[in-house]
Amino acid sequence: MSLPLFYDLVMSWDAELTALTERIGRSLFVRPEPRANFADLVRGLLADVPRKNSWQLSDHVGHGTANRFEHLLDRAKWDAEALREQVRDYVVEHLASPDAVIIADDTQAIKKGDRSVGVAPQYCGSTGQVENCQVMPMLTYASAAGHAFINRRLYLPESWAHDPRRRAMAGVPEDVVFATKPGLVIEMLAVELSAGTPFAYLAGDAGYGRDPELRAFCHRTERPIAYVMAVPVDLPLVTVHGQSEPAGHVLDRLLALGDAGLWERRSCGQGAKGVRLFDWAAVAVHVKDQQPAPGHGHMLLLRRSVADPAEIEFFLAHARVGTAITELIRIAGMRWKIEENNEQGKDLLGLTQYQVRKWTPWHRHVTTVMLALAFLTVTRARLTGMDAPTVREDEQGKALVPQVPSG
Template identity: 45%
Template sequence: MDKLNSFVVAAGHSVNPAAWWQVFEDVLARIGARFARAEPRRTMRELLLGLLAPIERKNGWWLAEQAGHPGPDRMQRLLRTAVWDTDAVASDLRTFVVEHLGHRDGILVADETGCLKKGVHSVGVQRQYSGTAGRVENSQIGVFLAYVSPLGRALLDRRLYLPRSWSDDERRCAVAGVPDEVLFATKPELALAMVDAAITAGVPARWFTADEAYGLDPALRAGLRERRMSYVLAVACNIQVNTTPVQRERVDRVAALLPEQAWQTRSAGPGSKGPRFYDWAWVHIHDQAEGRHSLLVRRGSDGQLAFYLCWTPEPVPLVRLVTVAGSRWSIEEAFQTAKGQVGLDQYQCRGWVAWHRFTLLAMIALAVLTVITITQRPAASSPDVIDLTLAETQRLINAAIPTAATLAAVLAWSRWRRRHQAGAKRSHYKRRSEPATSA
């Protein structure tokens, strides 16, 4: 702790590094009880510190080197075979987020993100559309749930999407360690399962929002209504709604017929360049299901339109729907931060258990970073200094995190990596030459 003590001595700074460790140790105390043995508990601590550290890659090799391990075995064992209650740790994450960010106006946001992969053995991998790449690629897709409130935002839960090419192949699933009870589920079904988990855990959230991939699913909308979860869901321009009890129209046609006075300018929330102002129109639609059904239309400065189906059990003002619609982008920003700051997509996990454990620990690291940033912000903002960002907080944390790396250790790891890569290269060349030899 000498480095931390010397950092604290840099007196007069507006932040309190000692408080960072209090947040970190609080998280460790919560999840440490889920580990039966001291060794994996210690490795978990080292992995979380590594996710917060400024290392080039945040996979098993780099994390082990950062922790001073002689090889990656301990990190890999933690993710693959060590005995610890992953579901209970996921519950601890929800509790931690709610304690620090919980608010009665909380919003649940669902979206997916992809991780590009080579080969066919990583669980859930296939050629499929990845929003990360913007095209069809060989990738894994994870569906995530974020929690957004006036106090901040954090990733709350995750599910790995298992395509039918996997769920229908029992042998392939068995090799990857997919539990027998896991069946094919659509992405909206995975999102609804996470909403159920949040409701069961008592997460204070009254709203749900997501993009078109989820908004177009009638089963998801019905499931949310059954759970009394208000929603603002993006939909495509060609979806039809009942403008009267007997007449249906495409939503873009409904928008085209609106008079100019139907539009109101409202902010969808703060952006990097200030408030995000759009024109909004709000149209009542007819539906046999109970509650208030409406169509929300957003018009940008370029004239482009976006459409949202909305439902609430009770009447709400337009400004609330606009706020919920604008919060959908929070999960995109959370993905960017999680990948850039704590390596959410830098894992080397082929199996079911390892994928869920690594993503969970990355989400915990992101939540720690978020809570530290929020608690270090002053009560009143200064016009001369912007508030701490997550990236800046991580820079400050890294000045205090002790590292076990020495020159001898770095050289040893360099040799270890190159030796391992040489073996992989020989195996790859051998496999490629086998068909020609057999011919």
């Protein structure tokens, strides 16, 4: 692509971003000053700023101090839930597909001290150990056009949820009660169902797949949700003779019959390093104390690593009877897309680089980052098929945000 054409492309990104922030800003703010600050914040998040905190973002966009962004995130009058709805609507407008997948996962922000809302010693997936951190269950919307966050929650550990003093200091609303991480995903799914968000499947890791209440929510007869979620090896199943057994015993029985013909090598989608090939096996199962929705059945998928055959992961599928196994494998392979969103949000857009401690500023920052990621995703989708790089990469091959003018 010639330099003038590339310049025109960048200018079109700038115009689209301006139109988006103006449209959303007018729905959120009465006065022009917070609308301008909101637009500056989104533009700063998309820029090449080392740390996406209020001070460095303010310096990048030309504010003399961090006061404007700090006021916007903390004391200004606006509704982060209204912004979240706008983000979801924008993503659906550009990426919607009837066979789209909603993916549930949580990400963590490691923090010091004990005053930031929700922070506590708890398991951190990014390090694989207990850290002093905040945990954020998120939903990603994924289709062939792209994938971006559409919903979020902040997990409040019981030590926070049942402590009136800490709640008051952090501004936690009175109607917020303790909920498990899967419970928060149920809340978000209910919001998306009510909004009519089009999707065909739910995907998630074993932290969500193992939860019987989340699965029960998906089995409801009035609006069943098909899913493919990772599950632990001890997921309770029922044999044909009515006896209880863990999922791992299914693998043992299959292996006892011999390895020949058991596994089939299949791709579950493109990854950062190319086609993601695994060996797969599948068997119909009955889940203990849980019936599938009418017209649906349960299938246990077993995924074996090609490089290390001892590495086997289990997935439970809940889908309409007659659904092709290849379709279920495709859905299982979609789960990594939310991990990519988590990485992009943290590394490129400052998802966890905030310096806020209270409930309202946290939701405002995270939701604004969701808007920045949605803009990035839609911009990529529009570039598909054009004679231009779909996205720039750094020396490690990580995606960089399309740079728009900062003024």
